[in-house]
Amino acid sequence: MGPLDSYLPYLLNRAGARIATAFNDEVRPLGATLQIWRVLAALREQDGRRMGDLSDTTSIEVSTLTRLVDGMEKKGLVARRRDADDARAIVLHVAPAGRRLTQRILPIAERYEAVALAGFNAGEAEILKAALRRLYANMDGLES
């Protein structure tokens, strides 16, 4: 392996970590965290998701998610309901306070997208995103 800054996982982590900590600092005054935002954003895309589904889409480990959701529930951001079709499962729904918080964080999220992609034109940005999707899918190749 050559220099660190030609090593892809390094570059990926470095960029991700920098965005994550800056974003986290910025939503803290709103009483949120990056993890809370991840859950809210996933529910915004589709409400009533199962815990396991949320764990997959947010990349938050499922036992960690349980306790994160405990806190969000106490804050009135979300509500747990038992899934009608499968009593093992819990489905999570946004609550009014969660919707309000989402609306407050959205412009910040949009600003981060814009700042991160400054100097990229639309085509370049799409190529980058496609590459990141491919990269994620490529990791299937390890389950051997």
Added chain:
Amino acid sequence: MGPLDSYLPYLLNRAGARIATAFNDEVRPLGATLQIWRVLAALREQDGRRMGDLSDTTSIEVSTLTRLVDGMEKKGLVARRRDADDARAIVLHVAPAGRRLTQRILPIAERYEAVALAGFNAGEAEILKAALRRLYANMDGLES
């Protein structure tokens, strides 16, 4: 903000998290962790780095790094020395066991690079890496 999987910070985190957990699982049998590897890789690139420098290059928060290095020192992977030029600073050096561990992890790291970039040709890979470096640099634009 549209669908999650067109949101760059999301794609970045998702890909990074997947690589990170898989890698972590893989080095665990060797008595290592991803964080330990990050420090070893940084020292492999340049030995005798300061704690603050290591914190920057590994994206590990400096107080977390202190305790991580405590553990690595106990395992004989690295050694702390006081910087001769500036007695406030600590410089970290790899120790023999650290070099051996690095050698064992290197092929795994190389495999991860290869798997992640499967299907990318050399030019595409370099474009992706350049984009990730730019993205990282773009975050300077928030310090306003």
Added chain:
DNA sequence: CTCTTTTATTTGTAAATGCAAATAATAGTA
């Protein structure tokens, strides 16, 4: 229909994390 296996979530518990304060040394100023 009972028994076993699989799936979904939570809980126990130890370790990792990160903010803020403490410590220690250098650099700058009068």
Added chain:
DNA sequence: TACTATTATTTGCATTTACAAATAAAAGAG
């Protein structure tokens, strides 16, 4: 030189995290 400000690292402490085990329900086998 003494005094203040800055920089580097560590420590205190509360929160977050994650592995493994426990719980609970559905699905499959006989």
